Amino acid sequence: MMELVVISGKGGTGKTSMVGSLASLSRDKVLVDCDVDAADLHLILQNNVQKTTEFIGGKQANIDEDKCTNCGICQDYCRFDAIKNESQIDNEDGERYWIDKHACDGCGVCVRHCPEDAIDFKEVVSGEWYISDTPYGSLVHARLGIAQANSGKLVSELRQQAKQLADQRGLDLILIDGPPGIGCPVIASITGVGYVLIVTEPSMSALHDMERLLKLTVHFRIPTGICINKYDINLDLTARIEDFAQKQKVKILGRIPFDPTVTKAQMAGTSIIEHNTNGASKSIKSLWSNLNEEFKEKG
Known part of the structure; x- marks a missing residue:
């Protein structure tokens, strides 16, 4: 052929x-x-x-806010600057973590190191x-x-x-x-x-x-x-x-x-x-x- x-x-x-x-x-x-x-x-x-x-x-990470304790470990490990945090008045810690879907490379390192198992890692239809x-x-x-x-x-x-x-x-x-x-x-x-x-x-x-x-x-x-x-x-x-x-x-x-x-x-x-x-x-x-x-x- x-x-x-x-x-x-x-x-x-x-x-x-x-x-x-x-x-x-x-x-x-x-x-x-x-x-x-x-x-x-x-x-x-x-x-x-x-x-x-x-x-x-591939796959993409998503943070479950109900499980997240705002420890920031995921952000420390992310090498694509995809995990953001912002001030939130109604949050006790004053912060909320979220993932920029356009920056996330789907490597899964945040999922591996999250101590609360608060990050979903689902397949993405591209x-x-x-x-x-x-x-x-x-x-x-x-x-x-x-x-x-x-x-x-x-x-x-x-x-x-x-x-x-x-x-x-x-x-x-x-x-x-x-x-x-x-x-x-x-x-x-x-x-x-x-x-x-x-x-x-x-x-x-x-x-x-x-x-x-x-x-x-x-x-x-x-x-x-x-x-x-x-x-x-x-x-x-x-x-x-x-x-x-x-x-x-x-x-x-x-x-x-x-x-x-x-x-x-x-x-x-x-x-x-x-x-x-x-x-x-x-x-x-x-x-x-x-x-x-x-x-x-x-x-």
Whole structure:
């Protein structure tokens, strides 16, 4: 089974649109949107949710005021400054302790050291993950709650669910729309995959992010290729990207021209492949052909 992850570093390079186009070209696959903080692949795939499951991202502490004796031991041990105390006129000790839910990291040290057993430690629903039907196959995606952490854990859950679906249905490809950046969600998205495609564009910010992503994929020893989207908007920077890729011995698998019909396809709720046969569509088909050659070469 091949897991292909499409990432970009910089947001707005056309990564998700590229995944949507590759989805229309590929067969026998499961789609995954690992950008759990701002998932949007489902918006261009006309999805129909078939299954919804709560995501338990961790635990959170809560002080039971009836049991609390205001000793302050929990606050002394907390390293996240999540336990607050404030004056309270009707309290004999003049204080009330409470936990800032946005600062609490769920480590549980306060629960362990509370002498009165006055701190509850309950699981927290941090979001939801879904399995949807689309015209191009099943899509596994999620919605992480506002200010919720553990996006890397949710990404790992999505990948696991996608593998189970692929195994059950005998599918040989998992196509993953990765998150932007190089942080925890990205690492969770690329760890152990078969191939990474970096979608970049001829801008300085995209170039620098591509360089950082390559360091990441080299560290994890993951085969990597590059696609330059909108390559013709700045040919000088495109040449710099190509020169850098050559020095790093990374293949340029595709050069996609700027094409206004891509936006029209998005507005119509279809992929560029179905919307038009020339321009960007033709170049993306060539990219997909090159990717398949890479898959065969990497085994």
